[in-house]
Amino acid sequence: MKIIDIHTHLWLGSADNDRAGILKAAEAYGYERVYVSTLGGGSNPTPEQVDACNETSARFIADYPELVRGWVYVNPRHDNKLDVIKRGIEDRRMTGVKLWIATLCDDPLVYPVAEYCIDHKLPVLIHALDKTVGQGEFESVGMNVRNLALRYPELKIVMAHLGGNEYTGIRAIRGCPNVTVDISGVFCRADTLKYAIERIGVDRLMYGTDLSGNMPFWNYIGRVNELKISPADKEKIFRLNAINFGL
């Protein structure tokens, strides 16, 4: 079965190795498309660091135009954030916007980004990770995603990582039909995908890994494969939901 991985990363400083790992996974597991964003410069990168991140992604997209798509990485604290998005979409051939941990995603600093994305029909991939220990000061959780989704019901949102803790994350966005979730980046607890399917339906889950370089892409494939759902529903998670979402 072909796979669309909607959530992978390159990192400044290890991009070559990260590219190699993603390409290897793409070949090994039959990736049809992979969506990448480049991170670096810590939680609150400078405008120059953000530009370097997006240029790194753009080169990967240019080198593998059939396989690789991109998310424009944006720091909502920057005055040039809308120019960054515009350049990413128009010049760097990217598809949507990536928000990480520079601000909470329901911070008013994000509103112009959200409004730009609605106006230009761009999806937003939002890092959301609810942790018992080690929560970042500006690390969004499901409730932050919910607040943004309710304020902007026309905004197409991907909440990453099932919200980190699926039991709080899924609960938060259950009533927000403009939010889809990806299954990436969290420890492979059993039954959490089943829980998510029961709460929000299989049509709102997308396959993602959050991975780069020499990392275990198969963990997430195993998670989907062992679900007791029909092959058609597995295909929805692996690729069709991403296509239907507009990726």
Next chain:
Amino acid sequence: MRFYDINTFVGHWPFRRLRGEGWSELFAAHCRAGIAGGTVASFDSIFYNDPTEGDDRLFELGSGSQYTPAMSLNPKIPLMLDDAERYGAKVVRIYPDLHGYKLCDDIFTPIADYLTSHDIRLLITARLFIAREAYFLPPPVFDIDDVCAFIAKYPNLKMAILGMERQELLDKKIGEAIRGHGGVYYDLSFTRSAHVTRYADNLGVSTMLFGSAYPLVSLESVRLMLEKSGLSESEKEAAAGGNYLRFMEK
């Protein structure tokens, strides 16, 4: 590859709904994954005031099957070795963090002496959930210094450490302790790293066991981690099942 699973459970996990927590679900999941048998403990026994209320049923249903029941033992509860005798336990599983003691505490010494003298296998549980997903219970603490001291103190006790995370599997001190002992095994149930070969380098490949922590963890993810690792085919075979058979052998 013939798999044996050192790290499985039946019974009720109280902190979230698990859909595979019965015997029939365990059999079915293992069957689908090509796992021939293994060692099974009871969630109930971890949390009950009297663990034998769970283990009576575990031994009743598990004995004579392809699974070896692992008695859950809390050294703070009196006279549990009497129960080990009664069950004829071949494997004892402990949860030092959940039950609030250290392996080198005096309270555990008579237990360790008994297990050694009776050639009973000891399964040491490092964790059953990861810190950032803790719920009600505090984040787990795995005391490497305590475990290393315990390993050195009992050179003739065969044991397995189950559920170490990546940084613990790569820890030099625990690597030296395990390699220096020869009878200490480990599983990979609580890592999702691609660096299985690095674990083998640090801890040894002849003591690597297949353990899934079923039904807490995605069984297929753990199985694929071993299959896709950079180990040789013979090393994978050993980690899948050969090492387990040697661990259990008397």
